[in-house]
Each structure stands twice: as structure tokens, then as C-alpha cells.
Amino acid sequence: MHILNLDTAATETDLASLREDADALAPTSLPPLPTTGPLAGLATAITNAVAAANDQAVLLTDEAHRVADNMAVFSNKASLIDGASAHSFEAIHP
Numbered sequence: 001m002h003i004l005n006l007d008t009a010a011t012e013t014d015l016a017s018l019r020e021d022a023d024a025l026a027p028t029s030l031p032p033l034p035t036t037g038p039l040a041g042l043a044t045a046i047t048n049a050v051a052a053a054n055d056q057a058v059l060l061t062d063e064a065h066r067v068a069d070n071m072a073v074f075s076n077k078a079s080l081i082d083g084a085s086a087h088s089f090e091a092i093h094p
Contacts, residue, residue: 006082011075015068022064027054 028050033043 006075006079008075008079011071015072018064018068022061022068025057025061027057
């Protein structure tokens with residue numbers, strides 16, 4: 001008997017996919033850009049923008065792993081609650 005409609009196998013698959021996608025984020029790299037001349041300002045701006053994007057990608061990866069970890073705990077606890085509730089209800093109404 002189940003009280004909650006849980007698909008733990010699908011949840012585990014989705015969380016594994018989330019972790020794999022997070023790990024697949026690769027930093028953006030740039031070719032050498034001019035440090036002098038008329039394009040130096042633009043090159044600095046591009047370099048700073050790419051560095052900021054790479055920093056955000058690291059934060060996104062960390063957050064995706066945190067969410068996946070929390071969802072795994074939630075799924076596990078929901079499954080335990082479902083089993084305990086079903087056991088209790090079966091004792092009341094076999």
C-alpha cells in the first residue's frame with residue numbers, strides 16, 4: 001500500500017542527470033586579446049565579462065549539486081513517510 005505517488009527511480013534518474021549537467025559546465029576561454037591599442041578597453045571588458053560568467057557557472061554548478069542533494073534527502077524521507085503511513089493505515093484498516 002502506498003499513500004504518496006512517488007516514483008523514486010525516476011527521481012534518482014533526474015537527479016543524476018542534474019548532477020551530470022552541472023558537472024558538464026565548462027569554463028569559457030578566450031584567445032589572446034590585445035592589451036594595448038584601440039581595442040584594449042574592449043578586450044578588458046570582454047575578459048572581465050567572461051571571468052564573471054565563469055564565476056557564475058561555478059556558483060550554478062554548486063547550487064545544482066546542493067539542490068540535487070536536498071531533493072535526494074527529500075525523496076528518501078518522503079518514501080520512508082509513505083511506508084510508515086501505509087503500515088499504520090494497514091493496521092487500522094487491513
